[in-house]
Amino acid sequence: MANQGIRRSWRIAVLPGDGIGSEVVGATLPLLRHASQMAGLDLNWDMLPWPSTAWHEDNGQMMPDDALAQLSQYDAMLMGALGDPGPTSNPNRYLLSDGVSLSPLLTLRKGFDLWACERPAQLLEGAHQYLADDRARDVDMLVIRENSEGEYVNQGGRLHRGTPRETATQLEVFTRAATERLLRHAFESAQRRAAERKEKGQTRHFKRLDGSHATSQVCLITKRNALPEWGELYTEVFEQLSQRYPDVAIHHELIDAACMKFVQAPWQFDVVAASNLQGDILTDLAAILSGGMGVAPSCNLKPDDRSVPPLFEPTHGSAPDIAGQHLADPTAMILTAAMMLDWMGVEDPAASDAAEHLRRATEASLKARNEGSTLTGTDNISQHIEHFLAQRQEALTP
Numbered sequence: 001m002a003n004q005g006i007r008r009s010w011r012i013a014v015l016p017g018d019g020i021g022s023e024v025v026g027a028t029l030p031l032l033r034h035a036s037q038m039a040g041l042d043l044n045w046d047m048l049p050w051p052s053t054a055w056h057e058d059n060g061q062m063m064p065d066d067a068l069a070q071l072s073q074y075d076a077m078l079m080g081a082l083g084d085p086g087p088t089s090n091p092n093r094y095l096l097s098d099g100v101s102l103s104p105l106l107t108l109r110k111g112f113d114l115w116a117c118e119r120p121a122q123l124l125e126g127a128h129q130y131l132a133d134d135r136a137r138d139v140d141m142l143v144i145r146e147n148s149e150g151e152y153v154n155q156g157g158r159l160h161r162g163t164p165r166e167t168a169t170q171l172e173v174f175t176r177a178a179t180e181r182l183l184r185h186a187f188e189s190a191q192r193r194a195a196e197r198k199e200k201g202q203t204r205h206f207k208r209l210d211g212s213h214a215t216s217q218v219c220l221i222t223k224r225n226a227l228p229e230w231g232e233l234y235t236e237v238f239e240q241l242s243q244r245y246p247d248v249a250i251h252h253e254l255i256d257a258a259c260m261k262f263v264q265a266p267w268q269f270d271v272v273a274a275s276n277l278q279g280d281i282l283t284d285l286a287a288i289l290s291g292g293m294g295v296a297p298s299c300n301l302k303p304d305d306r307s308v309p310p311l312f313e314p315t316h317g318s319a320p321d322i323a324g325q326h327l328a329d330p331t332a333m334i335l336t337a338a339m340m341l342d343w344m345g346v347e348d349p350a351a352s353d354a355a356e357h358l359r360r361a362t363e364a365s366l367k368a369r370n371e372g373s374t375l376t377g378t379d380n381i382s383q384h385i386e387h388f389l390a391q392r393q394e395a396l397t398p
């Protein structure tokens, strides 16, 4: 995408949240600061104590009533994690139901209409390869999850509560408008990825049904054999839109078969578009393909409106089992911060440079960790990456 050079100064809201959230955020901010300074990026942040379980303990809610209004003053949000704060060894810790502690996540996504959740899966050198087949090295996909409706509309109710006749309903809502914007974004992302590959002198081939090949692909996920109403709406919109993107190959998988193929032949996927819940499930699987939850970044965007703050948060949760021990791998959080810099880079070349510094240093560290040192500990890993940032800075200094 072309740099438009509009914004030159950025303010972000840092939301460490719960559990390992504050640990991985704490490990990321110094690196973000350093990479920004190297690139001459004007980046400032405020650290907010909410949303969090701790804030709930003091105030009776996860975040203030005017949270959205306050957050709308920022260019972007960088979140650690929400949920059980841990440690699980303490049975008396202040603990909320998932519905309460995780609700700000959904409130932010819906409140700012961040309708696309992007979760790339690429097996970086040095990251753990779970699949034995060595072609798994070549996994490079982007799962785009519908983030505004579908199974997550939270419409329904409980009838005859607590009686043998109790009935729960949970409505799913799929609109043509949300389907169109999601799938258009998927096609545009496929074109962008193909262009980026071309720039690097790389190419990929995706087979069409007629035997011809394309350099990019969008795979649509549904369960249209059992859930035909929305499955057919998605399919129709997909086929209509695909006419406008003749250079992109199209493919369809049912969600169950997609799970199988993510394990059997994940290197065959490029861009994958899925509903809210099916995308949620698929992206945990995709995270494992990229080396595990500790290295899987994620973001929630409104691609058609850059004036609302996107939410950048790793795919992982608050990990109460290891919270408080500084054992969490901060890599996912750092790569998530790099995604934030990529997003800023559309308007500010310095942010693209900062993203490049952060990502290259993280990759170099991963690779070095794989080759020798079995480095563990949130802060040790952060310092290891800092070492590669400093090395890069030195190499770049004339």
Ligand code: IPM
Pocket (backbone or CB within 6 Å): 102, 105, 280, 315
């Ligand atoms: C995620 C999480 C959330 C989701 C939960 C915590 C509500 O699993 O970001 O993938 O389902 O979207």
Ligand code: MN
Pocket (backbone or CB within 6 Å): 280, 281, 284
């Ligand atoms: Mn999830």
